[in-house]
Amino acid sequence: MKNLLKHFIFISILSICLIISISCTTSAEEKSVDAASMLSYWDEDAASRNALIDYLNEITDEKSASFIPVKDRVAVFDFDGTLFCETDPNYFDYCLLKHRVLDDPNYTPSALELEVANKIKEQNEKGTSFAELPLEHGRAVASAFKGFTMQEFFDYIAKFMKTPMDSFDGMSRGEGYYLPMRQVVDLLLANQFRVYVVSGTDRFIVRGLIGDTLNIPQSQIIGSDETLVATGLGSTDSLDYTFKDSDKMVFGGDFIVKNLKLNKVIVIMQEIGQQPVLSFGNSTGDASMAMYTITNNPHKSLAFMLCCDDTVRENGDKAKAEKMANLCKQYGWVAVSMQDDWNTIYGDKVTRK
Numbered sequence: 006m007k008n009l010l011k012h013f014i015f016i017s018i019l020s021i022c023l024i025i026s027i028s029c030t031t032s033a034e035e036k037s038v039d040a041a042s043m044l045s046y047w048d049e050d051a052a053s054r055n056a057l058i059d060y061l062n063e064i065t066d067e068k069s070a071s072f073i074p075v076k077d078r079v080a081v082f083d084f085d086g087t088l089f090c091e092t093d094p095n096y097f098d099y100c101l102l103k104h105r106v107l108d109d110p111n112y113t114p115s116a117l118e119l120e121v122a123n124k125i126k127e128q129n130e131k132g133t134s135f136a137e138l139p140l141e142h143g144r145a146v147a148s149a150f151k152g153f154t155m156q157e158f159f160d161y162i163a164k165f166m167k168t169p170m171d172s173f174d175g176m177s178r179g180e181g182y183y184l185p186m187r188q189v190v191d192l193l194l195a196n197q198f199r200v201y202v203v204s205g206t207d208r209f210i211v212r213g214l215i216g217d218t219l220n221i222p223q224s225q226i227i228g229s230d231e232t233l234v235a236t237g238l239g240s241t242d243s244l245d246y247t248f249k250d251s252d253k254m255v256f257g258g259d260f261i262v263k264n265l266k267l268n269k270v271i272v273i274m275q276e277i278g279q280q281p282v283l284s285f286g287n288s289t290g291d292a293s294m295a296m297y298t299i300t301n302n303p304h305k306s307l308a309f310m311l312c313c314d315d316t317v318r319e320n321g322d323k324a325k326a327e328k329m330a331n332l333c334k335q336y337g338w339v340a341v342s343m344q345d346d347w348n349t350i351y352g353d354k355v356t357r358k
Contacts, residue, residue, distance in 0.1 A: 046185040051346035071305040084204035086287035090181030121145035143260040147231035151258030162213035204228040232257030287311040315344040
């Protein structure tokens with residue numbers, strides 16, 4: 006009987022050890038990230054790709070002096086021109102407003118909305134520049150979708166996302182993601198980063214456009230803002246009103262703020278509450294976010310900027326790309342050449358007209 010008990014105890018101990026061993030092995034495998042294979046859409050000799058891989062290897066190594074605890078691994082991304090096709094022929098939200106005002110037979114626009122939509126149309130067709138258009142567009146979007154519930158707004162965006170891109174065959178408006186940059190997001194998530202989109206586009210347009218595509222929660226998608234109100238609010242101040250069971254939250258029709266330049270840093274402080282260690286952008290509208298990320302950061306940090314130098318696979322602009330490359334040299338940002346660093350942009354099934 007004693008021998009049987011000893012045998013049972015011995016077998017139990019072996020089983021526990023085996024379970025612990027398997028658990029540790031599984032845990033180690035889960036923590037192991039093959040960055041090179043996850044960046045398969047990048048040229049393996051690209052300096053930008055290798056800078057990111059080296060950085061991640063260093064800051065995830067607990068033995069490294071540059072190790073960053075998981076709680077401090079925060080990355081911020083611009084959206085248009087960084088994760089998604091910037092202009093075809095204009096920003097997604099500009100095209101959405103033009104569609105709402107000029108092409109939607111079920112909508113009667115205001116004079117303001119018509120003025121802004123026609124400016125966008127002229128910009129699309131002639132390249133005309135309008136200095137105040139970003140703010141005017143924000144006001145017109147808020148006005149044109151006043152009274153929409155969030156779901157109605159998302160449904161409207163989803164329908165527009167299915168329309169074809171102007172300059173590409175094989176791609177709808179909702180499919181314009183840069184595949185190499187989606188890989189970057191996936192790589193950072195695999196390395197336990199919190200990834201935020203900090204866009205100049207309306208917050209709710211970006212949320213509707215992204216949905217769950219990037220595997221980040223809606224609370225981590227930040228953009229320009231417009232008002233929201235309860236349907237029963239009327240002229241009552243919101244401080245004097247209590248939400249009722251008959252109420253719905255709808256867009257109030259007023260524009261609040263354009264999330265560009267220094268406003269991106271302000272909103273990072275307000276909504277994220279800590280300094281990012283990685284920043285990804287593509288324009289001077291992202292410069293403040295980039296500089297905030299790499300200035301006086303207690304952790305090793307990098308800022309990447311995309312240069313729109315591909316005129317074959319994308320609607321590139323060589324002059325604009327050269328200016329950004331020079332700014333990268335000046336400010337210590339990592340330049341990403343869309344032409345040289347990426348093996349593909351939208352995939353083999355998508356071709357530029």
